Amino acid sequence: MKRLVLFLSLLFLLQSCKSSYSRTELLKENKALKERIKKLETADTVNKEAALELKKMNVVFRGVSNPIYISKPNAVSFEATAFGLRKLDSLGNYILSPGTGKTVDITIKSKLKNGDSLIETKTLRIKDISAPIGTINGIGCGSKCELKLKKEDLTNSVINAEMKNFLHDLGMKVISFKVKMPHFKTLEINGNKMNVRANDLFTLLQPNDSVIIFDIKIRLSGSSRYRLKGVAPIVIKIIE
Known part of the structure; x- marks a missing residue:
């Protein structure tokens, strides 16, 4: 009888340790999952596309100094380059004087908060100015x-x-x-x-x-x- 009680007690103890171990592992996995989700959310926020705004119009005109505003949310720094593009200040204001062709590509290279680098290209249409x-x-x-x-x-x-x-x-x-x-x-x-x-x-x-x-x-x-x-x-x- 004593042996039976001792066996049952040992079995209960082992079962309790097993349950305790499973809960610990579950908590660890849950914590790791939360950290991965947070990291993904951060990466999604950091990698938002660069924003390019044409002031007063949705195309650029040949023969005109077109004012353009460029920004890159959550970037440590960025650089925009294109034929005829000139930077005016550190606030994102540029002037674009396009050349030949029907479109112009603006390349935006940015350094993100997570240390990654990103290169994006924005294509704008070019129109000729009609005669006054x-x-x-x-x-x-x-x-x-x-x-x-x-x-x-x-x-x-x-x-x-x-x-x-x-x-x-x-x-x-x-x-x-x-x-x-x-x-x-x-x-x-x-x-x-x-x-x-x-x-x-x-x-x-x-x-x-x-x-x-x-x-x-x-x-x-x-x-x-x-x-x-x-x-x-x-x-x-x-x-x-």
């Missing part, structure tokens, strides 16, 4: 249409140039232009406003006469790197 159009007193539609104006509307009128659907402010200023009217020689005018000679000739215009304001020369503020097409002329038909 001439305007008279703020009205213009390019050479493919005809403005209908009274001859009085031309007196002391102001000539400017603008670009439709273009968000960059190029600071365009008209410095000279030419005026062609029936029966008179072409007038060459400096500045952006009709002169006395032009005003006198306007009084002689008749209904259905055509007036063309062309060879509009402009000057851009801030940079000489812009490559713009010639300004589209202003075609006018006199009414009344």
Whole structure:
């Protein structure tokens, strides 16, 4: 009887040790699992893609200094390179002046917090700038249409140039232009406003006469790197 009790006691003790050992191992595995999950979460956060923001537009234009903002979340440092890309400051502001081709690749090399290095490539589309159009007193539609104006509307009128659907402010200023009217020689005018000679000739215009304001020369503020097409002329038909 004593032997039976001793055997059962030993069996119970062994079973208890086995259960205690299993719980210990389970706790260790659980701790290791939590550490792996935390490491994966950290790696996922660290390896977020570099963010690239084009200011005011979703493409870059050829012949324009396009402002771009680049950032790399959770990176210790990063470097962005591309043809025509120039760094402005340490805050992520760049200027991109693209060259030939339809796209430009920006390569972003970053050093992550976990010590890894990462190389990413962002591809942007390149568009050519459309030709500016001439305007008279703020009205213009390019050479493919005809403005209908009274001859009085031309007196002391102001000539400017603008670009439709273009968000960059190029600071365009008209410095000279030419005026062609029936029966008179072409007038060459400096500045952006009709002169006395032009005003006198306007009084002689008749209904259905055509007036063309062309060879509009402009000057851009801030940079000489812009490559713009010639300004589209202003075609006018006199009414009344």
